[in-house]
Every structure is written in C-alpha cells, then in structure tokens.
Amino acid sequence: MAAVTALRSSCRAAGRLVCIHRVRSCSSIRFIKSKYVCVFDKSALKFSHQQRLFRTSAASCGQIVQFKLSDIGEGITEVTVKEWYIKEGDSVSQFDSICEVQSDKASVTITSRYDGIIRKLHYNLDEIAYVGKPLVDIEIDASKGVAPEEDVVETPPMSHEEHTHQEIKGHKTLATPAVRRLAMENNIKLSEVVGTGKDNRILKEDILNYLAKQTGAILPPSPKAEIIPPLPKSETLPAAPKDKAHKIPVPVSRPIVFSGKDKTEPITGFHKAMVKTMSAALKIPHLGYCDEIDLTQLVQLREELKPLAQTRGVKLSFMPFFIKAASLGLLQYPILNSSLDESCQNVTYKASHNIGVAMDTEQGLIVPNVKNVQVCSVFEIASELNRLQSLGSAGQLGTNDLTGGTFTLSNIGTIGGTYAKPVILPPEVAIGALGKIQVLPRFNGKGEVFKAQIMNVSWSADHRIIDGATMARFSNLWKSYLENPASMLLDLK
Amino acid sequence: MLLQSSLKNCLQLSCILRTPKAGFRSTTSGGLIIQSVSNDVYQNLAVEDWIHDHMNLENRQVLFIWRNSPAVVIGRHQNPWQECNLRLMRQKNIKLARRRSGGGTVYHDLGNINLTFFTTRKKYERMENLKLVVKALKALRPQLDVHVSDRYDILLDRHYKISGTAAKLGRATAYHHCTLLCNADKLVLSSVLKSPYRGLKSNATPSVPASVKNLFEEDPTLTCEMLLDAIAEEYATQHQIDHHITLINPADEIVLPGINNKTKELQTWEWVYGKTPKFSISTCFNMVYKDCVLDVKVDMDVKHGRIEACNVDLPEQWLPPALCRELAKSLTGSKFCPHETTTLATTLLRVCPQDDELHSKWNLLCENMIMLM
Numbered sequence: 001m002a003a004v005t006a007l008r009s010s011c012r013a014a015g016r017l018v019c020i021h022r023v024r025s026c027s028s029i030r031f032i033k034s035k036y037v038c039v040f041d042k043s044a045l046k047f048s049h050q051q052r053l054f055r056t057s058a059a060s061c062g063q064i065v066q067f068k069l070s071d072i073g074e075g076i077t078e079v080t081v082k083e084w085y086i087k088e089g090d091s092v093s094q095f096d097s098i099c100e101v102q103s104d105k106a107s108v109t110i111t112s113r114y115d116g117i118i119r120k121l122h123y124n125l126d127e128i129a130y131v132g133k134p135l136v137d138i139e140i141d142a143s144k145g146v147a148p149e150e151d152v153v154e155t156p157p158m159s160h161e162e163h164t165h166q167e168i169k170g171h172k173t174l175a176t177p178a179v180r181r182l183a184m185e186n187n188i189k190l191s192e193v194v195g196t197g198k199d200n201r202i203l204k205e206d207i208l209n210y211l212a213k214q215t216g217a218i219l220p221p222s223p224k225a226e227i228i229p230p231l232p233k234s235e236t237l238p239a240a241p242k243d244k245a246h247k248i249p250v251p252v253s254r255p256i257v258f259s260g261k262d263k264t265e266p267i268t269g270f271h272k273a274m275v276k277t278m279s280a281a282l283k284i285p286h287l288g289y290c291d292e293i294d295l296t297q298l299v300q301l302r303e304e305l306k307p308l309a310q311t312r313g314v315k316l317s318f319m320p321f322f323i324k325a326a327s328l329g330l331l332q333y334p335i336l337n338s339s340l341d342e343s344c345q346n347v348t349y350k351a352s353h354n355i356g357v358a359m360d361t362e363q364g365l366i367v368p369n370v371k372n373v374q375v376c377s378v379f380e381i382a383s384e385l386n387r388l389q390s391l392g393s394a395g396q397l398g399t400n401d402l403t404g405g406t407f408t409l410s411n412i413g414t415i416g417g418t419y420a421k422p423v424i425l426p427p428e429v430a431i432g433a434l435g436k437i438q439v440l441p442r443f444n445g446k447g448e449v450f451k452a453q454i455m456n457v458s459w460s461a462d463h464r465i466i467d468g469a470t471m472a473r474f475s476n477l478w479k480s481y482l483e484n485p486a487s488m489l490l491d492l493k
Numbered sequence: 494m495l496l497q498s499s500l501k502n503c504l505q506l507s508c509i510l511r512t513p514k515a516g517f518r519s520t521t522s523g524g525l526i527i528q529s530v531s532n533d534v535y536q537n538l539a540v541e542d543w544i545h546d547h548m549n550l551e552n553r554q555v556l557f558i559w560r561n562s563p564a565v566v567i568g569r570h571q572n573p574w575q576e577c578n579l580r581l582m583r584q585k586n587i588k589l590a591r592r593r594s595g596g597g598t599v600y601h602d603l604g605n606i607n608l609t610f611f612t613t614r615k616k617y618e619r620m621e622n623l624k625l626v627v628k629a630l631k632a633l634r635p636q637l638d639v640h641v642s643d644r645y646d647i648l649l650d651r652h653y654k655i656s657g658t659a660a661k662l663g664r665a666t667a668y669h670h671c672t673l674l675c676n677a678d679k680l681v682l683s684s685v686l687k688s689p690y691r692g693l694k695s696n697a698t699p700s701v702p703a704s705v706k707n708l709f710e711e712d713p714t715l716t717c718e719m720l721l722d723a724i725a726e727e728y729a730t731q732h733q734i735d736h737h738i739t740l741i742n743p744a745d746e747i748v749l750p751g752i753n754n755k756t757k758e759l760q761t762w763e764w765v766y767g768k769t770p771k772f773s774i775s776t777c778f779n780m781v782y783k784d785c786v787l788d789v790k791v792d793m794d795v796k797h798g799r800i801e802a803c804n805v806d807l808p809e810q811w812l813p814p815a816l817c818r819e820l821a822k823s824l825t826g827s828k829f830c831p832h833e834t835t836t837l838a839t840t841l842l843r844v845c846p847q848d849d850e851l852h853s854k855w856n857l858l859c860e861n862m863i864m865l866m
Contacts, residue, residue, distance in 0.1 A: 073618075073662070074617070074618070074619070082569070082570045082698075083570070083770075100570075102569070103595075104595075105568075105596035105645065105658055105659045105660060106594070106595050106669075107568070107570070107593065107594050107595035107596075107659075108661075108663075109663050109664070111663075125696075125770075266826060268799070268826030268827050268828075269799075269827025269828055269833050270827065270833050270836050272823055272827070272837075273836065273837045273840035273841055274840060276823075276844055277843050277844060280843070280844045339847050341846070341847065363832065364836075394586075397832070397835060397836075399835055399838065399839055399860055399863075402839035403839045403842055403852060403856060425843060426843050426844060427843060
C-alpha cells in the first residue's frame with residue numbers, strides 16, 4: 001500500500017489519479033494483480049505522456065496487463081485470429097508482431113504495445129476475436145513500469161524513438177527499446193552505461209563503446225538491433241560508424257562475446273532418402289581408378305558441331321560425347337552395367353544402357369538418366385539431356401526419368417575440381433566423376449611441348465564383382481574414344 | 494530522353510522516399526502516384542511491403558500502379574491447393590504468389606491493372622478508394638454501368654465483377670489494393686482458378702467465385718494505359734497534386750534499400766506454400782495396372798506445407814507392406830510438393846529389390862500420389 005500512498009502524494013495537485021486515455025482509442029489497460037488503484041477519467045486532465053505516473057514498489061512479480069484488440073476501422077467489431085506469432089511464455093518487445101487477424105478481406109498485423117512476457121492467449125486459431133476485448137495478457141517487468149498509453153494510430157512513426165523510461169535505483173535511464181534489447185543481450189546494466197545522447201539518453205554506440213572497453217574488440221552492430229524498429233532513419237545508425245573510427249581498442253585478453261546459437265533441424269524428405277541411399281552405398285566396397293584424358297581433339301570437334309546442333313535447336317555440351325563413349329565401352333565390358341542382388345548371389349547384366357547424369361538443383365543432388373544410350377546418336381543424347389536439364393531446373397522431372405539408371409556420370413567439373421572419389425548409387429555398380437577441363441602443357445609424340453586440354457576422370461566400381469583390370473581396360477577404351485573421336489565412328493551403332 | 498526522365502524521376506523519388514520531411518517541400522505534398530516498371534509479381538508485391546514498412550504516410554498518401562505477367566495471387570491465409578490448379582500452372586509456367594493482405598485468389602496478367610492505395614491506418618477507407626476508381630471510369634466512358642458492391646467489388650452491368658479488393662493493416666500504415674480487369678485472358682483465368690484437388694478439409698479463407706468480364710469486352714476502344722491514366726488523373730484531382738506518375742524500379746536498392754531481400758522472401762517455398770493453414774486430405778483414386786483396377790485411399794495431414802501424417806491404403810500385398818511403411822515414413826516431414834515426393838520416392842527405390850514389376854508398380858503409385866499435389 002506504500003505504493004498507493006506515494007502515488008497519491010505525487011498527484012495531489014490533480015486531486016485524483018488519472019491515466020492518459022485518448023478518447024479515440026478503444027484500447028485500455030486494466031490491471032489485474034495490480035499494486036495500485038487506477039481510475040479512468042475521460043476529462044481534460046492530462047499529464048504529459050513523457051512522465052512517469054506510477055512508482056512501483058520493489059516487488060518481484062510483474063504486473064499482468066490485458067492487451068485489448070484495438071479498433072480496426074470501418075466499424076468492424078469482430079475478426080478471425082489467423083496466426084499467432086508468439087506463444088505463452090515468449091518475451092516480446094514493444095512493436096513486435098503478436099498475431100495476424102483477418103476481417104472481410106483485410107489482414108491486420110497486431111503489434112505489442114508493451115515489453116514483457118506473454119502470459120495468456122485469449123483465442124485459438126480460427127476463433128473470432130472481438131474489438132475492445134482482451135487479446136493477450138502480458139506480464140510487464142516490474143522495474144520497467146508501464147509504457148505511456150497512446151492511441152497507436154495517432155502516433156507518428158517516429159514515436160518509438162520516444163523513450164521508454166527505466167527506473168533503476170531511482171535514476172531515470174532513457175533508452176529506446178532497440179538499445180535496451182542490445183544491452184539485455186550483452187548482459188549490460190543500463191545504469192552502468194554513460195549516455196551521450198540528449199538528456200543523457202543511452203544511444204547504441206554508447207552500448208558498443210561500453211562493450212568495446214569490456215572485450216577490447218570492436219564489435220559490429222548486432223543485426224537484430226538494426227532491424228527493430230523497421231523504420232528507415234534511426235538517427236543513431238549513421239552516427240555509429242563515425243564514432244567507431246575514433247575509438248582504438250586496447251587489446252585485452254578477454255573472451256569475445258558471441259551470441260549465436262546452434263540450430264537443430266530434423267532431416268526430412270529428400271535428405272532422409274539421401275541418407276538411406278548413401279548408407280546402403282557404404283556397404284559396397286569401392287574400387288577407385290583415376291586417369292587423365294587429353295580432350296584437345298574433342299574440344300575442336302565440339303566447336304565445329306556446336307553451331308550445327310544449334311540450328312536444330314539443341315545445345316551441345318561435352319556430356320553427350322562422354323555418355324556415348326561410355327556406352328560403347330559398356331558394350332565391351334558389360335559387367336560395369338550390371339547389378340548385384342541383395343544376397344550377392346546373382347549378377348544381372350542389364351541390356352539397356354540407361355546412363356545417369358548427376359544434376360545439382362536447389363533441393364540437392366538428383367540423377368535423371370538417358371534411356372537406351374546404346375541405340376541413340378550423340379545428337380539424340382544431347383537433345384534428351386536438354387529436356388532433362390530444363391525439367392530438372394523447373395523441378396518437374398518425372399518418376400520415369402529418375403528411375404531405371406544402370407550407370408552414372410557426374411560432371412563435377414562444371415563446378416570445379418580435378419580428381420574426386422564418387423560414391424556408387426545402388427543398385428548400380430560403377431560411377432565416373434569428371435573434373436574440369438584445364439589447359440596444361442604436355443609432350444607430344446615428337447617430344448615437343450604443346451597446349452593440351454586435360455580433363456581428369458575418377459571411377460569407382462563395386463569391387464565385389466569388378467576388378468581393377470576390368471575398370472582400367474574400360475577406362476582406357478573410353479579414353480581412346482574421346483582422345484581420338486574419329487575412332488568412335490568405327491564402333492558407332 | 495526517356496531514360497533521362499525516368500532517372501530524374503527515380504532520383505526525385507529517392508529524395509521523397511528517404512527524407513520524408515522533404516515531402517513538404519516537394520511538389521507532390523499531398524499525394525504521390527508511382528508506377529512499377531516491372532512485371533514480376535514478386536518484385537511488385539515487395540514494393541508494397543517496402544512502402545508499408547518504410548514510408549512515412551502522415552502527410553502523404555500514395556497510389557501505386559502495377560501490372561504482372563501471368564501469375565496467380567492468393568490471399569495471406571489461403572490454401573493454394575484449394576484455390577487453383579497448381580498442376581496446370583506448373584505446365585504453363587504461371588507463377589504462384591502469396592500476398593500479405595487478406596481476401597481471395599486472383600489471376601493477374603498484363604491485361605489486369607493493380608492499384609494500391611497507401612494511407613495511415615487512421616485514413617484507411619476502402620469505399621472512398623473504390624468510388625474514386627468508379628468516378629474515373631465514368632469520366633472516361635460515361636455510358637459504363639459500373640458501381641461498388643457492398644462486398645467492395647466493382648461490378649459491371651450490375652452482374653460482372655471487374656475488380657476485387659483486399660487490404661493490409663499494420664501498426665501505423667495501411668494499404669488497400671484492388672484489381673481491374675481490362676483485357677485479361679478469361680480462358681486461362683477460369684482454368685487456373687479451378688482446383689482439381691479433392692478431399693481437402695481446411696479452415697483457410699475460401700475464395701468466392703464470381704462471373705468476370707473485361708472492360709475491353711464492353712468497350713473495345715479501352716486499353717490498360719487509358720484506364721490507369723484516368724485513375725491517376727482522378728487521384729491527382731482529389732489529392733490536389735500534379736497528374737504526374739513517377740516510375741519506380743523494384744530492383745533498385747538505392748531508391749528502395751532492402752527491397753531485394755523482400756522480393757526473395759516472397760519467393761521462398763516457406764512463404765508461398767509453408768504459410769498455408771493446417772489442412773487434411775482424405776481422398777481415393779483408381780489405378781489401372783495390367784487390366785486390374787485398384788482402389789487406393791490416401792489420408793494426409795499437412796501443416797506449414799509439410800506432411801505431418803500420412804497413410805496410404807493399398808490392396809493387400811500389391812506392394813510389399815514394408816515398402817509402403819517406408820514410403821509413409823519418408824513422406825512424413827517432407828514438403829507437400831511433387832518434386833520432393835518424386836525425388837524421395839525414386840531414391841527409395843534404389844534400396845529395394847531390383848524387380849521390374851515392383852518398379853513399375855511403385856512408379857505408378859508415386860505418380861498418382863504426386864497428382865494430389
């Protein structure tokens with residue numbers, strides 16, 4: 001009751017207790033568990049909204065304030081609650097979004113008037129909420145007191161720059177909510193910071209300077225502090241870099257304050273499936289074999305054929321050549337186009353060469369395949385690749401395109417790298433990773449140095465059914481087709 | 494010449510937007526009319542967000558005029574599966590966007606004009622804005638029978654809807670935007686705004702279908718340019734400002750700092766699909782496999798656009814039960830999205846016994862499941 005006496009004494013001149021209540025506002029504060037009595041008076045008796053009206057007693061529990069749904073306009077009395085941005089127990093700052101309500105095609109964002117902790121949500125999702133009735137209960141920190149009550153609509157956007165007062169040990173500390181949050185995050189007592197703003201208010205660079213002295217480092221302004229409040233010209237911001245330039249940190253061996261937090265996410269959907277595949281792949285003993293290919297002649301050939309393919313509406317890359325050469329090689333070494341069953345009892349030699357091409361998309365790695373390469377021309381492979389690539393980037397590949405692969409090539413070189421260690425995609429037994437094409441000096445038959453277009457290939461094969469010699473011979477054949485493209489003509493089907 | 498004048502406009506705009514007090518000194522003190530040079534729905538929606546968040550509208554109101562290349566725009570709390578034919582849209586490359594205001598689903602193309610009226614929250618008044626539009630239309634073509642309905646639609650000949658409305662109210666500012674059908678493709682409109690998805694149960698805001706008509710059909714001499722000019726003229730008159738439309742480039746970070754982040758956010762899956770209120774699907778379909786017709790029953794709960802629970806009822810032993818359980822387990826937690834489901838299902842197939850029959854059955858089931866999305 002001491003609090004009430006203090007109040008009464010401070011308002012003796014007025015004769016009675018009033019609190020600000022602009023006539024237009026439909027929101028009001030009602031105190032539950034309050035430590036003092038408040039009488040609403042719509043009379044002209046007004047106090048400057050900057051002054052503190054209540055002194056709180058030094059009690060530990062905060063006061064619960066019922067935040068009522070304010071007027072939406074156009075005579076609307078009820079709305080539907082569509083989304084809650086907070087839940088019970090969350091702490092909110094003034095101007096944080098609390099919920100989204102909808103009324104007749106209008107979506108309204110309700111923002112908090114106070115800093116505090118949400119204690120109760122009065123409505124569930126899709127329930128009807130009434131204008132003028134409580135929306136949430138917020139527990140306001142006892143030391144902070146109640147923010148001046150104002151009709152939110154009449155406040156010009158600059159008003160949040162108006163300072164919410166803090167009373168700590170009887171000393172008024174002026175600071176904006178953003179500055180207070182920055183202080184709170186870094187465990188700084190505002191009473192210990194020297195304010196350099198107007199009326200000794202504490203600005204953001206005061207907090208930063210205080211921190212810099214503590215840690216001996218120049219801290220970048222916290223990105224969160226800059227976002228709240230979301231208005232273009234917080235006067236403190238332009239001032240900050242200037243100030244920092246003048247302060248030279250004194251190196252002190254103190255731990256750097258880092259307020260980042262670990263983030264745990266469940267593995268779902270596509271990534272879950274990837275985990276499964278790769279775990280199965282782990283059971284396959286991988287045989288690795290690498291080599292380098294001189295693509296000088298192929299590069300020239302492609303340059304000649306590119307415009308011709310363009311006239312037919314197809315973009316010609318190197319992949320169709322790699323794929324066709326692989327298929328020709330598989331004709332000689334069919335074991336690389338096979339599949340081993342679960343129990344490792346039987347090997348199935350696949351008749352079709354459905355060569356998969358690894359593609360990097362936004363979601364991750366997908367491997368569509370070109371069907372029946374053994375009966376396709378290089379041009380047909382190129383046009384099919386174009387189709388798969390455009391579907392892949394649009395996220396519209398079908399199940400048929402993504403299943404039935406028997407052998408895979410991964411052109412990681414488009415991103416970079418030379419040698420790789422690709423992982424076999426079950427149920428296949430082999431995979432090749434192609435590095436980037438580099439121009440390197442090499443010796444020709446006459447012992448002269450020439451400019452060669454070199455690409456590295458890294459193969460992996462299932463060592464349970466494929467031995468090193470087979471892999472090497474296949475690789476040599478594939479290499480010979482690509483180093484001398486004319487030789488492909490002899491064996492093309 | 495055009496470039497110079499638009500550059501000058503941008504600089505003027507930059508001054509107006511960034512130093513609000515300059516608004517008092519500039520010529521457009523009571524109002525501002527801006528028009529987007531972009532036809533990208535996400536960029537234009539981002540401009541709305543930007544103005545809503547950053548502009549001081551205490552002493553100035555803004556009219557924003559924009560048009561989009563083909564897109565479907567759903568309201569803040571709507572369910573795209575309930576509102577439009579996502580399959581058809583993917584095929585036709587028609588984008589899907591979710592706006593921040595409430596209301597129903599609309600189809601935009603270059604034959605549709607969008608108008609956004611920005612004011613302080615106090616001055617939010619939809620009727621006034623729509624009456625302004627009607628006044629402008631009547632000034633242009635006095636014989637047009639257009640009026641504002643009590644649902645805030647503009648009706649032509651008392652019957653056809655030519656404009657729909659939605660609004661967004663924030664802490665201190667508000668905007669009201671509406672469409673205006675000048676010469677939109679009605680065939681595409683009706684085909685994409687018809688949802689083929691069955692068995693959906695949701696509390697999302699439903700759209701109210703209406704017969705629509707283009708103003709062009711009523712008077713073939715009308716063009717979009719004429720309409721937006723007439724509306725700008727009326728706005729200028731009512732706000733006592735110059736009839737001057739400032740062009741605005743929604744990709745310009747200098748005039749609109751932070752706009753590209755806003756554009757990106759509007760394009761994320763989490764915003765477009767993830768903001769769908771919780772819904773459930775309970776449906777069945779037939780599959781034909783080798784002269785047999787099979788009944789499949791699917792039940793799914795979708796929250797934040799992700800499958801929370803999934804149950805697929807197949808005829809006994811048509812597929813190994815372990816595989817079915819595996820499918821249901823993998824789908825749980827994944828996005829309710831055909832691409833994600835396809836990659837998931839096909840990847841799962843890799844660790845199954847290599848049996849052609851099994852593969853074709855699996856593909857058939859998955860293709861049908863994907864049709865639900």
